[in-house]
Amino acid sequence: DTAVSQTPKYLVTQMGNDKSIKCEQNLGHDTMYWYKQDSKKFLKIMFSYNNKELIINETVPNRFSPKSPDKAHLNLHINSLELGDSAVYFCASSQRGTGDYGYTFGSGTRLTVV
Amino acid sequence: AQSVTQLGSHVSVSEGALVLLRCNYSSSVPPYLFWYVQYPNQGLQLLLKYTSAATLVKGINGFEAEFKKSETSFHLTKPSAHMSDAAEYFCAVSPNNNNDMRFGAGTRLTVKP
Numbered sequence: 001d002t003a004v005s006q007t008p009k010y011l012v013t014q015m016g017n018d019k020s021i022k023c024e025q026n027l028g029h030d031t032m033y034w035y036k037q038d039s040k041k042f043l044k045i046m047f048s049y050n051n052k053e054l055i056i057n058e059t060v061p062n063r064f065s066p067k068s069p070d071k072a073h074l075n076l077h078i079n080s081l082e083l084g085d086s087a088v089y090f091c092a093s094s095q096r097g098t099g100d101y102g103y104t105f106g107s108g109t110r111l112t113v114v
Numbered sequence: 115a116q117s118v119t120q121l122g123s124h125v126s127v128s129e130g131a132l133v134l135l136r137c138n139y140s141s142s143v144p145p146y147l148f149w150y151v152q153y154p155n156q157g158l159q160l161l162l163k164y165t166s167a168a169t170l171v172k173g174i175n176g177f178e179a180e181f182k183k184s185e186t187s188f189h190l191t192k193p194s195a196h197m198s199d200a201a202e203y204f205c206a207v208s209p210n211n212n213n214d215m216r217f218g219a220g221t222r223l224t225v226k227p
Contacts, residue, residue: 004157040219041219041220041222042217042219042220043158043204043217043220045214045215045216048214056214090158092158102148102160102163103158103160103215104160105150105157105158105159106157107156107157108155108156108157
């Protein structure tokens with residue numbers, strides 16, 4: 001059973017298109033995140049949701065819109081894709097307040113904008 | 115704001131040699147510190163974590179790290195490198211219950227036969 005699953009694993013699309021990446025976790029965690037990893041492997045947090053409520057919103061273009069229909073899902077929608085959006089996007093989850101600190105990551109979605 | 119600095123973007127060791135990956139943190143409050151490993155084309159996997167209990171933390175795959183407050187460091191070590199240890203390693207810090215974890219730039223470990 002996959003703990004944090006992302007779909008699709010690979011996404012190739014043209015500039016200007018709109019695309020979505022889905023994330024689901026079956027760990028019962030109450031907090032989910034989106035990270036962007038660039039070509040130099042640098043990881044930058046984008047968004048964080050706790051119990052469907054947005055708690056972290058870094059300086060991300062408003063073309064990126066997260067949506068959390070329930071605490072087990074956090075999707076990322078990207079409008080008007082640009083070349084610079086090409087990266088690997090990771091979803092992660094954690095449980096606040098239990099002492100079990102640390103994130104569980106999905107396997108990533110490699111987005112290539114051409 | 116909390117942050118971590120990983121010294122050395124690339125470390126190369128021979129199989130069987132000591133692995134030492136360096137991480138220094140900056141935090142105004144006692145931090146929670148983590149090491150993650152990323153194998154090619156995979157997500158990040160938690161290696162170990164420091165959460166203010168024992169300062170020497172043992173993790174998976176024979177890795178361990180020591181929290182040194184006086185040096186603001188949390189270096190990762192393994193006595194004997196295996197070929198399978200080749201990966202990208204990330205140090206991370208969280209100020210409070212991992213709501214806002216910040217990652218270092220990563221260190222790529224290469225293991226030579």
